[in-house]
Amino acid sequence: MAQTAKKQDQTTGGFEHHPLDDLLRTDRIPHIWCPGCGIGPTFSATLRGILASGVDLGSTVMVSGIGCSGRAAGYVKLDSYHTTHGRAIPFATGMKLANPKLNVVVFSGDGDLFAIGGNHFIHAARRNMDLTVICVNNLNYGMTGGQAAATTPHMAKTTTTPKGNPERPFNLPLLAFAAGATFVARWTVLHGRDLMESVQAAMTRRGFSFIEVLAPCPINYGRRNKELPLVTLRNYQVNTIIKNEASPAELAASGSGPIVLGRFVDENRESFLSQYDKTYRPQLAPAGKE
């Protein structure tokens, strides 16, 4: 008995079964993410949200782009597609339209979704495409060693802005809202339970859902901006306020005031698929309302 326990210690770190093991390709662990990275907690809250939503896992798909967060598709034990840089959303769009029974989750980073993929994001939001998009926002390009992104705060240092970022970053919830997303939320990795609940809510609704997750990148972003890993987390704790239904215009994630978190938009508007079926495929549209 003691011997068995010892064996388990070596292979599983003492835990017989992690509650998310069924959703992980455990044969691909260890993962590539750095110590202190925020993708792990975001990934785990996402998986818990998917589980809690009760959706059929056999018809749930994760699509990622390129970058650190893009590797999530390689670790999740669902049908999972690791596509090209910036193109997870149009790939996911094709997948959802080809088989509307699928629950399609896009999990990717800020560089992927908002710089190279920015055009696809706004159009999918405009269409109210039936997708759940989760963005790990670590304020820089981590995979390539810490370059400025479309989310890097003004004057922050990165390898391509050595004296500070001359540009100003996107306010992602405002962008999503303005483009037409019908569900918009923002959390940090410290708000695991809120994040999980937002994922859960997003999974069971139609239309375009967007969740931004502020996540530390101590190796590439924190280091160059004199922000120790615990300082980032401390900021998430003390320098944030939760304000559900806050106006997206007040949500800039960098600036003087506290960062506003919460569920900002949850609007019922006909989704692309339901509108398409009603207009073009009445033979397929379910009777009654959405």
Place this chain on the structure above:
Amino acid sequence: MPPVVLTGEHYMTGDEAIAEGAIAAGCRFFGGYPITPATEVAERMAHRLPGVGGVFIQMEDEIAAMASIIGASCAGVKAMTSTSGPGFSLMMENLGLAAITETPCVVVNVQRAGPSTGLPTQGAQGDMMQARWGSHGDYSLIALAPSTAQEAFHETIRAFNLAEKYRVPVLVMTDEVVGHMSERVVIPEASKLNVIERVKARGRKDRYRPFEPGENGVPPMAAAGEGYCVHVTGLTHDERGYPVMTAECQESMQTRLFAKIERNLDDIALTRGFFLDDAEIVLVSYGVSVRTCRAAMEEARALGYKVGLLQLLTVWPFPEEAVRALAGRVKAFITVEINLGQISLEVERLAAGLAPCFLAGHCGGTLISPDAVVEAVKRALKPGGKQ
């Protein structure tokens, strides 16, 4: 509601015939973006697809259009997009994704003169090397080149069949003239059409390996939602679909991606010969220039020149054997194409010095005239004729 297959005689453009061929072949997803001279393919699909249970979506650009058809195909639905030069350039990165993930799909390029915006409303055949090598890295794919609206219909069906059979992106490389010209198209009964479906994953779900080759070196494919829990990546991957960053894995994966095409040339590389038996000069051509060649051949034969024509219905993989077989016994090859020499380079490679090779081509914007081809025949037969 119109039937799925529009059996009967029609007067339609090449672009419309491509759309009808696609629907007859079972295409049920189209992600597109408007571009001259390919827009009519998208318009026809927008009109026709919902009636047969399919979906049309106009994406925000050609990058998205290409990504969307790969996603749709991974969900188990036959998918297509259509474009012309500038859009074709934007599709190149995701074309590579389709190649490495072995995702069946069809991309139509109704060629216009380039480079860049070029002559949007005027034809050319200048994208033929881009078709073969346009995406980065080393890979293989299939490209077909119809020369009439009727061929456009049938070759689009063949494009889907090859895409599904070999799990590969297939290009339909037509051109503005074929795309916009209206002519007679006869669509057979649905039961007379040969339509091939991809080999699906079967057996125990926990033992399925998404990239383990089956028959012909092609892995049976599981779609999203079928319970096989696949991982598909654009990274170099092993048979499980898992990324493996080694030279060994790169070699085994890429070797198979090439082999599944190159070992099946007999099935893929389709050509048609005209008057080849006694030909001393062989015209090699594809797409709209085949029509030029047929007129030129008649003209030249009337003048007493023994001219034949090798029509490449498949351009990539290049029908090597067809050229090689002729090389030892003809006096010259003349490649006829609307560019300054692309497929002519392949002909030269396969003629391997056994026969001199000439090009009858120009920069695009008009067709090549039959007279120009006859002149090239005379030049080729002149002693010491300049290549």
